[in-house]
Amino acid sequence: MKQLAVLLPALCFGLFSFAAKADTLQLVSASAQTGGEYIYPYNFSINNSTTLTGLMCMDLDRTTTFGEKWNVTQTAIPTSGPNAVKYQEEAYIFSQLGKGPYSDSQVQWAGWGIFSPGDHENAAYDAGAQQLVADAVAAVTSGPGLSSVFLSHYVLYIPTGDQTNWTNGIPQEFIGTAQTPEPSSLVLLGSGLLGVAGAVRRKLARA
Numbered sequence: 056m057k058q059l060a061v062l063l064p065a066l067c068f069g070l071f072s073f074a075a076k077a078d079t080l081q082l083v084s085a086s087a088q089t090g091g092e093y094i095y096p097y098n099f100s101i102n103n104s105t106t107l108t109g110l111m112c113m114d115l116d117r118t119t120t121f122g123e124k125w126n127v128t129q130t131a132i133p134t135s136g137p138n139a140v141k142y143q144e145e146a147y148i149f150s151q152l153g154k155g156p157y158s159d160s161q162v163q164w165a166g167w168g169i170f171s172p173g174d175h176e177n178a179a180y181d182a183g184a185q186q187l188v189a190d191a192v193a194a195v196t197s198g199p200g201l202s203s204v205f206l207s208h209y210v211l212y213i214p215t216g217d218q219t220n221w222t223n224g225i226p227q228e229f230i231g232t233a234q235t236p237e238p239s240s241l242v243l244l245g246s247g248l249l250g251v252a253g254a255v256r257r258k259l260a261r262a
Contacts, residue, residue, distance in 0.1 A: 081100040082121055090177040092177075108234075123223060125215075210232070
């Protein structure tokens with residue numbers, strides 16, 4: 056039993072390392088504007104990475120500035136609970152980027168249309184953006200809705216609100232494509248499992 060207690064921390068360490076999520080965002084740049092607002096892609100450094108990741112903003116009523124950094128909880132698209140339907144609609148809208156017939160501007164303004172109804176007054180919330188919102192609502196609420204496989208392709212970046220790094224109001228929420236585990240995480244998982252296997256072999260050898 057004592058040896059089993061030694062095995063569990065090694066296994067848990069490997070699994071925790073594999074499941075670890077990014078927990079900081081830093082807004083570096085955005086390239087285009089419509090309706091007086093920057094639109095997708097918002098280019099972020101995730102956990103101080105030099106490789107930038109493009110995310111889409113979901114909340115027009117909050118404020119962030121270039122260079123600002125804040126802590127986030129990186130979560131899967133929820134299938135139940137508060138705002139689950141809205142987050143699923145955001146995932147559908149985000150999935151339309153680059154596919155046509157909608158432009159990036161229409162996709163961004165449609166995304167804002169879910170959580171920030173005030174954007175409906177902006178001319179950039181045009182007929183295309185409005186139709187995309189209608190498409191998203193239908194996709195989520197009619198028939199079987201969006202599949203868990205579809206939703207697994209996307210991830211939310213939700214500010215923790217702890218004010219550790221951000222200074223200019225509460226940051227927006229963002230959505231992006233789910234990232235595959237980094238090689239370093241896979242190595243840590245493998246190391247943990249190898250440690251477990253080695254301990255088991257030693258135990259059997261003494262038995």
